[in-house]
Each structure stands twice: as C-alpha cells, then as structure tokens.
Amino acid sequence: MIRTAPIFSDNMVLQKGKIIKVFGTGDDGEHVRVTFGDFTAETAVKDGRWQVSLPAREDYADGLEMTVRGEGRERTFTGIASGEVWLAGGQSNMEYELRNCTTGRQHLENDRPDVRYYYTPKITLSDPAYEETMTNTCWNRFDGETAKCWSAVGYIFAKELSERLGCTVGIIGCNWGGTKASYWMSEESLSADKDMSFDLDNMRALCEGKSEREIADIYREYVDYNSAWEKRRDEYYATAEKPDWGECLKVCGECRYPGPLVPANPMSPTALYRSMIKRVCPYTLAGFLYYQGESDDNHPGPYYKLLRGLIDLWRTDWGDSGLPFLIVQLPMHKYHADPDTKSWCIIREAQDKAYRTIRNTGLAVAIDCGEYDEIHPHDKEQVAHRLFLQALYIAYGEKNEDFNAPMFDSALPENGAMTVTVRTSSPLVMRTVTSGFELAGADGTFRPAQCKVSGNKITVFSKEVPHPVSVRYLWTNYSDSIPIYNESSLPLPPFSISPKEEERG
Numbered sequence: 001m002i003r004t005a006p007i008f009s010d011n012m013v014l015q016k017g018k019i020i021k022v023f024g025t026g027d028d029g030e031h032v033r034v035t036f037g038d039f040t041a042e043t044a045v046k047d048g049r050w051q052v053s054l055p056a057r058e059d060y061a062d063g064l065e066m067t068v069r070g071e072g073r074e075r076t077f078t079g080i081a082s083g084e085v086w087l088a089g090g091q092s093n094m095e096y097e098l099r100n101c102t103t104g105r106q107h108l109e110n111d112r113p114d115v116r117y118y119y120t121p122k123i124t125l126s127d128p129a130y131e132e133t134m135t136n137t138c139w140n141r142f143d144g145e146t147a148k149c150w151s152a153v154g155y156i157f158a159k160e161l162s163e164r165l166g167c168t169v170g171i172i173g174c175n176w177g178g179t180k181a182s183y184w185m186s187e188e189s190l191s192a193d194k195d196m197s198f199d200l201d202n203m204r205a206l207c208e209g210k211s212e213r214e215i216a217d218i219y220r221e222y223v224d225y226n227s228a229w230e231k232r233r234d235e236y237y238a239t240a241e242k243p244d245w246g247e248c249l250k251v252c253g254e255c256r257y258p259g260p261l262v263p264a265n266p267m268s269p270t271a272l273y274r275s276m277i278k279r280v281c282p283y284t285l286a287g288f289l290y291y292q293g294e295s296d297d298n299h300p301g302p303y304y305k306l307l308r309g310l311i312d313l314w315r316t317d318w319g320d321s322g323l324p325f326l327i328v329q330l331p332m333h334k335y336h337a338d339p340d341t342k343s344w345c346i347i348r349e350a351q352d353k354a355y356r357t358i359r360n361t362g363l364a365v366a367i368d369c370g371e372y373d374e375i376h377p378h379d380k381e382q383v384a385h386r387l388f389l390q391a392l393y394i395a396y397g398e399k400n401e402d403f404n405a406p407m408f409d410s411a412l413p414e415n416g417a418m419t420v421t422v423r424t425s426s427p428l429v430m431r432t433v434t435s436g437f438e439l440a441g442a443d444g445t446f447r448p449a450q451c452k453v454s455g456n457k458i459t460v461f462s463k464e465v466p467h468p469v470s471v472r473y474l475w476t477n478y479s480d481s482i483p484i485y486n487e488s489s490l491p492l493p494p495f496s497i498s499p500k501e502e503e504r505g
Contacts, residue, residue: 002026002045002070007280009138011079013116013170015284016060023051023282026070033069051282057082060167081116083168084161085285086391088154089184089277090292092177093328093376093383101152102379107159108144114167115142115158117150120174124275126216126264134279139170151175153291153328156384161391172283174276178258180295181306182269184277189313190269195302196309200269203261215262222259229253245337273313281317287324287395288314289387293351294330294375297343304350311358324395326362326387327351329493331370331377334478344477348494352407362390365405365493367474368482386490401425405490406456411471411497417461418471426487428453436474436483439465446472453484472496 004024014020014036022034026045033042034052041052064080088094098104117140121133140146147155151173158169176183182190182199190200207215232252237243249255258267266272296303307327315323329351330344348367355363364386371377389403406424413419418439422428430453437460438446449462449471460471474482474494484492 002030002032002050002068002073004068004075005279005283006134006137007118007120007139007172007283008066008068008077009118010077011081011116011139011141012077012118013081013083013085013139013168014057014064015085015286016056016082016167017058018056018284018286020054020056020284021051021282022054022066022068023049024068025049030071034066035069036066037064060165062168081114081168081170083114083170084165085170085172085283086154086158086161086287086289087172087174087280087285088151088157088289088291090175090290090328091179091295092175093294094151094153094289094291095173095175095177096152096376096380097148098150098152098155099148100378101381103156103381104148104152107155108147111142111159113142113155113159114162114169115155116140116168116170117142117147117155118170118172118280119149120172120276120280122176122266122276124264124266124271130275152380153384153387154289156381157289157387157391160385160388164388164392165396172280172285174280175291176266176272176276178267178295179272179292180267180269181292181303181310183267183272184292185270185273185306185310185313187270189309192309193302193305196305198299198302199261203263203269206261207263216264218260219262219264222256222265226256226259229255245335277314277317281314282319285318285323287326287391289326289328291328291383293347294333294344296347297341300343300346300350303347304353307350307354308358311354311361322360324360324362324391325358326364326390326394327355328364328366328383328387331366331368331383332372332476332478332480332482333370333375334372335375336373338477340477342475342477345475345494345496349496352493352495360394362387362394363405363493364390365491367493368491370478372478372480402488406484406486406492408473408492408495408497413468416466416468417459418468420458420460420471420473422456422458422492424456424486427455428458428492429485429487430483431485432481432483434481434483435460436479436481438472438475439468440470440472441465441467442469444470446470446475458484470496470498 030045032050061082067076154171162169261268392398393403406422409421409423435451437449439449439462440446447464452459
C-alpha cells in the first residue's frame, strides 16, 4: 500500500524556487501519481520506496493542495504554503524549547508569525512504537500552545526570516540533547577516516561476539539503572540546601549517562542519522541550521573532520553539494567545579575552520551568548538573529558585510609586539578593560597581554613576552569578559595562532 513519508502533511511548507521531491513507501511495482497545482509526476515503487520530482514553484503562496494517488488509495494534503524551509539540527541548545527561553512568554503571548514547524520525533528504530509515532507527526501552525515545545533558536530565526522575506517559513526540528556529531552520521562516513571512527570503533568492540539479545540486555540494564538513578538525583536536588554535583554523585551513586555504546541507545554512533535524518531526507530545503559540539568536548581533536564529514554527508543525501549550512559557534561555558580544559576552544576553532574552508557555510559567532555554570543559555535571541544574518548573506544574496562578525586575518610580530589584523566591515571597539589576549615567546608559555585597537588592527603586547611568536584571544572554555566587537555589535571570535599559521584563508 502506498504511503507518503510522514513529513508530508496538511499545512506543510514546500520550498519555493527548487525542485520539490515527494517520497514514501509501498509495495514493489505499485504505481504512484502525485499532483501539485498544474504539475503531475508518476513513478513505481522499487525496493519498497518511491520518489518523484515536481517542478519548482517560483512564487510564495498559501492555501495550496497536493494529491498522492496509489492503487486503491488517494490522499489530498491541504493548507500547503510555498515558502522557505530550514532544518534545525544539533543537540540541546537547538532543541531548547521556546517556552523556556528568556523571551519565550513574550513570543507565545504576542506573536502572530507566518511560521510552521515539523518536529521529527525523538525515537529510535529499536522502539516498538517507532512507526506509529512517526506516522502520527505533522506540520503545525503557530499558536501559543502548540509552539511552546518548538526550538527557540529555530522559531526566532524563522520569525525574523518570514518578516524580512514576506513569506511562510517552515522549520524541521531534527535535534536531540546530549548528542555527538557521530550520532548524526552514517557508518560509511564515519568509517572513511580513523580519526572519525573513534565512537564507532568503541561500539563495535563492545558488541563484538555478543548476540542481539545480549546487546539488548546491556542497554536494558542501563535503562533500569538510569531511571532509578534519575529519581534519586531529582530527590537530591529538590531537598539539598546547597546542591552540588560532586555531592550528588556521593549521595546518588555513579552517573552512567549516556550509557553503553550499543545500537539501541540513541546516544550512539549512527543512531539518529538512521532514525531521524533519513526519515526527513530528501525533503526539499533552503538549508541547514546546526547548533552542536558541546558533547564532543571529551574528544575534541577530530571535531573538524567530523563536522566536515557531516556537512558533506547531509549535502550528498539531499543531492545538493552547495546547500547552505549555518553553524552556531559554541559560546562561553564552564561548570564551576570543572577545570578549564580548553576543549571548547578546540571545538570553536574547528567550527571556525569549517566556515573558512567549506563553501556556502555561515558562522553565527555566539561567544558572548554563554552563561557560567549553565550549559543551556536562556537567551536565544542573539543566536537566532546571527543565524538570520548569515542566512541573508549566504542563502539569499544580501551581500552586506555588516552581517558578518569580525574575523581574524593575520598576525605579525613587530617591535616587541604582535600586530593582529582583522577582517571587519566596521572599526573594532573595545568594550572592557581586560583584553582577552595572551602572548607566548619561543618557550611556548602563554602570558596575559594588553592591547590597543585602531580600525581593523590590534596591537598586542606584554612586558613578560618581549619577543612574541604566538598570540591567542579568549582561549578559554569560559570568560565573563568579551572585550572586542565591531561597530555592528558582532563579537570577534576566539583564535590561537603562530606566525607560521598567519594566513588563514
């Protein structure tokens, strides 16, 4: 029997200006006919799947209909809009719900936006209710109740974009808290490079020689333990006068989250690629929004390769090698009990490198959007707005350099100081007394430095480093001081550089 993929429903948003791909499942040999306006496409089911391509609609519109006909089955979707469609991927800061953000109540009570949302269910293939849950999903229009659980970043971005372009904007929420990049990638893509297969290799080692039942039992034991542990944790935080994570572990026992690397665990390599990404792909998009990286901080070295691999994979799956991919660079963060491991610095550097080296990517610099001792900043307005600016620049052809944050360009030692040149559309501005800079000499030891800003140049100097060879800026997991912005109020992102690396492209 012919079925259309669950992402096709009443009130869906179809991407304007691009070929529209419609797809689903059925029995081999069944005939499928799809009609949208004046266009009709036909195909037959092969290997349990079918897909047709309809010509692009070149205007923004609403109240459209699409009919899918199979043998003995017909369904008409109504309330369709031709607009802009973006997939909002990543982990908890992309998932972070509108009702919980600083401006959430204001939006929910006062907004009347032309924004719609499709929430890809957080469920894995191993769940017995997987197919039923997927089938019951649909596109939702905005109202104060429905939109509570929408991605705050995704919604605020869509609202700004809708107002700017004068059209309906659809967001496909495809995110899950606590997830690593490898969870959103295929086995083939992870296996292509030994640096990317770290988690996959660990999963294979854990599963080797075990039956499917034994592997399932490993995960079931974890789920039972974790459920009981979470109850103890919740009770501890509800009753402790001054709750502390270290004390919580003493009282409640070991925290085993995210659990064993087995296929049934959503927190495992390839799990969410197979259960979520593949279920909405290749729904026609304007591009991707991506806010992730926090959970890769325990093994940050390969993150650039992982991010590049993920971008390549998703673009390949969607059949568009230039599909815009907008990255949120991680903000400042550190829990009070944690040492400054610099791991978030490495993730931010990888995100910056991806932006510089992969075409049609954008970077929403969010270094000033973090909170101390809180991994989920409550204010999502700036992050969403900076993604919006990048979308205008990368995806919609508004080549206004004011949309881009100031970016490191080069560093040159001269006269006992380091001269840093920045690419910026407007002069740089110092907002704090502390500089955020450090210098190192030939011994490689970094020491705090001062700086002077003039136009797009920064002179960095320190009496302790009379002959600097390396310079870095905000090279820390967390600082409550973000010193340098341009006059467009966009912050200079962190960097670490030696003269041999001065030309960054």
